[in-house]
Amino acid sequence: MSSRTVPLYRAAHGRTGDKGNRSNISVIAWHPALWPTLVEQVSEARVAAQFAHRRPSRVMRYLLPNLGAMNFVLDDVLDGGVNDALNLDSHGKALAFLLLDLPITVPDALCEHLAGADDPHFLPTEPWRLA
């Protein structure tokens, strides 16, 4: 069966929350049919790799099948948290969009459920890791 590689944001949306030095990022399927693909491919290991430069001490994934959602909890990725980090975005509010840039492979039969259109700027590998 043929498939396509697309950024995660075409299959799911999400939001970042923060408490202390811990970030949580929801990943919510745009359609229930996409949920198994997300569970299979958006693993703790891949998310940890996507945030490697933030040195997470632990990445946990919680599944919420009724919601077609998963919740990632990343420990120690906020350089101390909202009151201690030097980052402009000390809450890490933007981090959901780093996760949503993860490439995933979607079977052709499910592509009708993807959101948005083909993005000419999307590269199917993480560009900042090529250096």
Next chain:
Amino acid sequence: MPSATAPLRIGCAAGFSGDRTDAAGPVVDALVAAGGPSFLIFETLAERTLALAQLARRVDPDQGYEPLLDELLRPVLARCLANGIRIVSNFGAANPRGAARRIAALAAELGLAAPRIAVVEGDDIGAPAQRPLLRAALGASADLDGVMKSMVCANAYLGADAIADALIAGADVVVTGRVADPSLSVGPALAHFGWRRDDWDRLARATMAGHLLECGAQVTGGYYADPGYKDVDGLARVGYPIAEIDADGHCTITKPSGTGGRIDAHTVKEQLLYEVHDPAAYLTPDVVADLSDARVVELAPDRVRVEGVRGHPRPATLKVNVFCEQGWLAEGEISYAGPRAEARARLAADILRERLGALAPLRVDLLGVASILGDDGGRYLAMQPPGQARDVRLRVAAVHDDKAVAERLPREVTALYTCGPAGGGGVRTALRRRLSTRSCFVPREGAPARFAMTEPA
């Protein structure tokens, strides 16, 4: 199954200190039009806000409550009191009694009968008598003496019980300091429905209703829009949320008609999981909420019902946030534009690194290249190959305990005007006290909550 009893409506007109102050009008309009029992809440107390309020109170003992209290309440106070819409808010911050006095004065200015105003207290555990409790809770953390000496405030997250008791005693307005955000909604639900305080399933459902309300427009399309993927109309006049809570605690989220924004299954799911860690154990002072089997159901446009939330017994401890004044945060920015702008900005960063060795590690951002997703250690920026960006703003930041050392950063950034790369412009600098935070847990008995009805002015 929906209960036959009329629902309780709770509208939320602020999701943080600094939120829009004109949100309450349409919410109150909708509550009045719906009739029936209703409450209005304002959530204005983020983690850091309370520490800033405490610092304000040190300067002026009458201050220390929400600075925008007047702007939030003045437009709606008369209509709320006239229509039996009771108000619950943590806008008391570091000075609930000061806020209560201001509300009483505001009511008098507006020519209203004196409202019954209750304050909820007990969250502030920073007093000398409670230092041993705090020391024990902070435990083996490094530099305990330094923490205690530089402490600005220590506040426990109280629950809904004292809010409910104040409402049962007849308060028209309940002013709190630090309480768990969802407790602002659980209190009214407890008072209205008369649930037992260990009715965990109902408490958990009301808690999640409160959780969906507590960030204001974040459930009604605010903080959601992403053009082409998640389009939201009318964010300039977004409607703030109203939860309809039934006798079993289940809620339906809606918003005032004619306002902007949107409520659908996706906006509700995003907010349901916001700041949640283990979804099977969302800890609050009132209950441990379990979202494992939660469902969201779209009933109609801008009407979404949440079902399937369960509850477990409340934790034996309360979370405490401790804030300390530790060090000085220095920041500076300068812009480069046109050909080779990125190369010139990178050169400016190298110059600052050499000049500011005493301030290492220096956080370096290149706005227009990489400034947000990176890390304080600079690993992410180092992974970005030098490019040809033509509009780049360099930002540097550092912290130092010694103000005199920290002050060198803004001076060195400013000196780039004459000593740095060509064409640098638009220098802005800032130097401010840094508030650092620690969290710990105290036994529930260590921070007993109580309410007091204030005397009419």
